Amino acid sequence: xxxxxxxxxxxxxxxxxxxxxxxxxxxxxxxxxxxxxxxxxxxxxxxxxxxxxxxxxxxxxxxxxxxxxxxxxxxxxxxxxxxxxxxxxxxxxxxxxxxxxxxxxxxxxxxxxxxxxxxxxxxxxxxxxxxxxxxxxxxxxxxxxxxxxxxxxxxxxxxxxxxxxxxxxxxxxxxxxxxxxxxxxxxxxxxxxxxxxxxxxxxxxxxxxxxxxxxxxxxxxxxxxxxxxxxxxxxxxxxxxxxxxxxxxxxxxxxxxxxxxxxxxxxxxxxxxxxxxxxxxxxxxxxxxxxxxxxxxxxxxxxxxxxxxxxxxxxxxxxxxxxxxxxxxxxxxxxxxxxxxxxxxxxxxxxxxxxxxxxxxxxxxxxxxxxxxxxxxxxxxxxxxxxxxxxxxxxxxxxxxxxxxxxxxxxxxxxxxxxxxxxxxxxxxxxxxxxxxxxxxxxxxxxxxxxxxxxxxxxxxxxxxxxxxxxxxxxxxxxxxxxxxxxxxxxxxxxxxxxxxxxxxxxxxxxxxxxxxxxxxxxxxxxxxxxxxxxxxxxxxxxxxxxxxxxxxxxxxxxxxxxxxxxxxxxxxxxxxxxxxxxxxxxxxxxxxxxxxxxxxxxxxxxxxxxxxxxxxxxxxxxxxxxxxxxxxxxxxxxxxxxxxxxxxxxxxxxxxxxxxxxxxxxxxxxxxxxxxxxxxxxxxxxxxxxxxxxxxxxxxxxxxxxxxxxxxxxxxxxxxxxxxxxxxxxxxxxxxxxxxx
Numbered sequence: 001x002x003x004x005x006x007x008x009x010x011x012x013x014x015x016x017x018x019x020x021x022x023x024x025x026x027x028x029x030x031x032x033x034x035x036x037x038x039x040x041x042x043x044x045x046x047x048x049x050x051x052x053x054x055x056x057x058x059x060x061x062x063x064x065x066x067x068x069x070x071x072x073x074x075x076x077x078x079x080x081x082x083x084x085x086x087x088x089x090x091x092x093x094x095x096x097x098x099x100x101x102x103x104x105x106x107x108x109x110x111x112x113x114x115x116x117x118x119x120x121x122x123x124x125x126x127x128x129x130x131x132x133x134x135x136x137x138x139x140x141x142x143x144x145x146x147x148x149x150x151x152x153x154x155x156x157x158x159x160x161x162x163x164x165x166x167x168x169x170x171x172x173x174x175x176x177x178x179x180x181x182x183x184x185x186x187x188x189x190x191x192x193x194x195x196x197x198x199x200x201x202x203x204x205x206x207x208x209x210x211x212x213x214x215x216x217x218x219x220x221x222x223x224x225x226x227x228x229x230x231x232x233x234x235x236x237x238x239x240x241x242x243x244x245x246x247x248x249x250x251x252x253x254x255x256x257x258x259x260x261x262x263x264x265x266x267x268x269x270x271x272x273x274x275x276x277x278x279x280x281x282x283x284x285x286x287x288x289x290x291x292x293x294x295x296x297x298x299x300x301x302x303x304x305x306x307x308x309x310x311x312x313x314x315x316x317x318x319x320x321x322x323x324x325x326x327x328x329x330x331x332x333x334x335x336x337x338x339x340x341x342x343x344x345x346x347x348x349x350x351x352x353x354x355x356x357x358x359x360x361x362x363x364x365x366x367x368x369x370x371x372x373x374x375x376x377x378x379x380x381x382x383x384x385x386x387x388x389x390x391x392x393x394x395x396x397x398x399x400x401x402x403x404x405x406x407x408x409x410x411x412x413x414x415x416x417x418x419x420x421x422x423x424x425x426x427x428x429x430x431x432x433x434x435x436x437x438x439x440x441x442x443x444x445x446x447x448x449x450x451x452x453x454x455x456x457x458x459x460x461x462x463x464x465x466x467x468x469x470x471x472x473x474x475x476x477x478x479x480x481x482x483x484x485x486x487x488x489x490x491x492x493x494x495x496x497x498x499x500x501x502x503x504x505x506x507x508x509x510x511x512x513x514x515x516x517x518x519x520x521x522x523x524x525x526x527x528x529x530x531x532x533x534x535x536x537x538x539x540x541x542x543x544x545x546x547x548x549x550x551x552x553x554x555x556x557x558x559x560x561x562x563x564x565x566x567x568x569x570x571x572x573x574x575x576x577x578x579x580x581x582x583x584x585x586x587x588x589x590x591x592x593x594x595x596x597x598x599x600x601x602x603x604x605x606x607x608x609x610x611x612x613x614x615x616x617x618x619x620x621x622x623x624x625x626x627x628x629x630x631x632x633x634x635x636x637x638x639x640x641x642x643x644x645x646x647x648x649x650x651x652x653x654x655x656x657x658x659x660x661x662x663x664x665x666x667x668x669x670x671x672x673x674x675x676x677x678x679x680x681x682x683x684x685x686x687x688x689x690x691x692x693x694x695x696x697x698x699x700x701x702x703x704x705x706x707x708x709x710x711x712x713x714x715x716x717x718x719x720x721x722x723x724x725x726x727x728x729x730x731x732x733x734x735x736x737x738x739x740x741x742x
Contacts, residue, residue, distance in 0.1 A: 036130050036150050037137050040418060040426040042464030042476035044521055044534050044570070045132040046070065053123040055679065057694045058167035058175040059198070059735050062122045062129070063087035066149070068633050069131055070534075070570045070586040073653055075705035077241040078207030079730040080171060081696075082200045084241060084277075085116045086706060089133055090536070090566055091592050091627030092146035093546065093556070095487060099149045102230065102285060104303045104353050109376035109408040110488035111555065118281050118307075119234035120211035121196035124165070124177040127152050133570070134536055135462060135480035135517040138414040138432045145484040145515060146538065153230060156190050156221055159183045162742060169694075169735035173200040184221060191218045203730040205257040206239035206275060224291045232283040240275050240311065242554025244708060244725025254702070254728040262316040262340060272314035272342070279309025279347070295362045305351040311553060312385075315341045323382075323401050324447060328389050339389035343401065345445070345553065349378035364420035372412035380404050382445050404442030404450050406488055411435045416462075424469070428478070430462035436485055440492075448496055456512060458483035464519070473524055480517045486510050486544060489555045500612040508614075510560055514541045534570040545594070548625050548659025548666075549710045550725070556708075561660075563595040564624065585634040592627035596620060599661050603713040607721065615713045622662045626706075628670075630654035643681045650674040658709040658724070668726075671703035687742025693734070700732040 037043045046069050056065050059081035063074035066087065073091075077084040087094050099106045099114045106114050116122075132148040160183040167175035179194035195214045202208050212235040219228035240259040249256050260275030287301040317338050320327050328336040357370040382401035387394070416430035435457050440450040464478025490510050498507045521534040543561040551557055568590030576582050598618045605611035623629075635649035651673050658666040677694040706727040711720045 037132060038418075040428075040466045040468075041137065042426075042428050042466040042478045042519070042521075043132055043136045044134050044519055044536070045130055045136065046572075048129045048131070050127045053126055053129070054163075055692070056123060057081060057675075057677070057696070057735050058121075058124075058165060058177065058737050059169060059173055059200075059694075060123065061085040061116050061120065062149075062151075063116055065123050066129070066131060067651065068586075068635065068649065070572050070633075071133055071568070071588040071590075071631060072131070073628065073631060075727070075729060077244075077706070077727055078209070078239075079203030079728055080173070080200065080207070080733065082120070082173065082198055082209045082211065083117060083202060083207055083238050087116070088626060089131070089147035090538070090568065090588070090590065091624060092566075093626065095556075096145040096484065097147040097149060098145070099151070101151045101232070101283070102153060102287070102301065103150075103299075103355060103357070104283075104285060104301060105374075108349075109351065109374065109410075110378055110406050112484075112487045113555075115279070117209070117211060117236045117238060117277075118279050118309075119213060119232070120198055120236065121175070121177060121213045122151070124179065124196050125153060125194050125213065125215045125232070127155060133534075134478075134519050134538070135460075135482045135515070138416060138430050138460070138462070145482050145513075146517075153215065153217060153232075156219075157181045157183045157192075163739060164741075165737060165739040167735055167737040170730070170733035171201045171203055173735065174198070175737075188221045189219070190221065191216075193217070202239065202241075203733075204241065204245075204255045204728060206259050206271070207241050207257065208239045210237040211235065226289045228285075228287045228289075230283070230285040230287075232285075233281070235280045236278065236309075238277050240277055240313070240554075241727075242550065244706070244727045246724055247726060250704065250726055250728060254704075260314050262314055274312050275314060277309070277311050279307065281305060281307045295360055297359050299355075299357045299359075301353070301355045303351075303353040303355070305349075305353075307347065307349045307351070310344045310346040312342065312344050315343055323384050325384070336389055339387045341384055341388075342386040344383045344385055346381040346383065347378060348381065349376065351376045366418040367416070369415045370413070372410070372414070374408075374410045374412075376406075376408045378406045380406070380442075380444070402443050402445045402447070404440065404444050406450075407437075407439040409437045424467060426466040426468075428462075428464045428466065430480075432458075432460040432462075434458045434460070434483075438485070440488065444492065446496055448492075448499060450492060450495065452491060452495065456483075456485045458485075458512070472526055474522070476519070476521045478517075478519045480519075482515045482517065483512055484515075484544065485512045486558075489551060490544060490558050493551070493557050497614075501614065502611075503613065506614055510544075510558075511542050513544045513560070515539065515543075528576040529574070531573040532571070536566070536568055536570070538566040540564040540566075543594075545660065546625060547600075548708055550708045559600065561594050561597065564593060565595075566590060566592045566624075566627070580639045582637045583635070584637075585632070587632040588630070590627070590629055590631075592624040592629070594622045594624055594660060597622040597660060599659075601711055601713045601720070603715060605714075606716045607714055609712075611715075613715075619661060622660050623657060625657045625659050628654040628656045630670075643683070644678070646676070646678045648674070648676045653705070658707045666707075666709055666724075668704065668707055671701060671705070673701055673703075673729075674698045687740060690737075690739045690741070692737040692739070694736070695732065695734055697730060697732050702728075702731065704728045 037045050063085040064081050066072050067074035071090045074087045095112045130150040136148045162180040165177040175198045177196040181192040193216045197212045199210050214233045216231045260272035284304045289299045352375045354373045359368045381403050412434050414432040418428050438454050440452040460482050462480035466476040468474045494510045516539045518537040523532045543564045544558045545561045546556040549557040570588045572586035574584040601615040603613045603615040632652040637647045639645040655670045656668040675696045679692045681690045704726040708725050710723045
């Protein structure tokens, strides 16, 4: 660490002491491209530009905006574009996808997830998004294990601009977004900002959402130096939707949601109005960039993220002991063991990152070196807000149900280089070293002491070749190795399970996973037609794979799978059929297999859930859950006149298993969804006035996009009890948008 700070000080002094010619454009683009793959980098990626982000349905979260990219499957728990969004790439779920904003990771250090609902309407704030499939280039922080999403808040505009978007649609949805940009002023200063607010009642009951985001970016751009400050805020107030509904209920009322349901003293079914998830996140980024000469650029970023939020739930007919309380003795001396409760589970976290990056480019060589330090601390606190039994004298304010803390620190060293062996042959080498410290302490909600301390060290090498055969054709190949540590929930579940097992020989362990990623890709480009094809093979050891079960706050429960692979073919194309007509499409065909799989069931002596054991059942090779073998997308764009455009698209997702048993009875049926839209722009004396209309699921398809399942074995009766949840998606729905920009 001392060496890092000395290096930082030396580079800063050098940066202040050197002068250079006007290189503002290079400085500006350097900040954006620092964490991204370039044209000659042998990795598989696509880029979504600003115009596509702005022109999409205003109801869409960022995962829904990426849903039309190759190998991507995205949907929401509540059935519409707002609320909790889920995203997978090649079947790889979000905890394994590294997400960065201007080079700083947004993945929560403990869960390794990105909760997109915490930073809503990102499409209105970003200038571009690069999606890397596979291990890709070195990415910072946790979760860089199969895909990366690199987001940029944009380069400095030459001219001032502003935009207002107002949207409304089905399910009482209303969206608004405002943005402005001063452009680059005479002294090199600039200022830009954006604000969005989205509200909806949602498709299913309690899928309400009230989400806001804001961004302010200001800085100074000189000849050889630039300074930039960014504040990004995300605020969410959403109904809880992670339970899903049973298949039986799905057949009766697909818009039902049991969250917050209880029965009052008169036997009437009611719903708690504040069964919600609430969170606010503030990101502060200060970055400095310096060009030493035309060949060397140094970037340094300091990031601080403050997060605070809570779940609030109504819990009916629960034991006092579940909430670390003594049984209640009433005035007549009767012992009351159960009550209805309202509980709040709080997260209070702080995240600090210091990232320093040095790049060098000259002639045939391009190199990049960096160091990434992060410090994360998260307090988990449980409180009881109300009981139907306790009298008003109980001190709710000072009663703590549970309190535990997680500390996670990481140092990440990385270096990569590209070298032109020949004029048309480019070699790429990338190495990364990660050192992680994790410390957990204090009781969790199950009265479980989470005392756990561990260190991990990972070395992740990558390399490849890119061959530009001619001006139209190119070919690339790469091999990469990645490692990933377990998340907090993974560790907690193993600790909890082991405490319940009386036979200590059945105790389980959870270990880091490893993947080797092989990629082979081909690109063709011409003035009117482009196409690409990629073959990938991801070989896993000790894969951390979802079991199909969910924890009580909606997080997926995982297990180590000894040996597994994902292999597939990705195809994409775009053609300008006529000047006014274009067509683009992509398809992924994949095989996602666990070798020699043994499924573990929770086993109890009776349905009172006593005498816990585990039941292991060998099943041979099995298909992984949530991994469709076919994903396909196609879109037609038609612009008959200058200011009018239409689009029609369709997305197909093949069937998926709920868990890893490959049981045909536990399967999400294949579905396809079609969407359409139009856009009219009217040029005005100052700016442009526009109107957009979107129709989602135009064929009114009745389908669900996700599911979970848990099967418990009851030994006394030799039977399985199944608990399940599926997530219905909205039927035909509409959004309309009016916007003005200059």
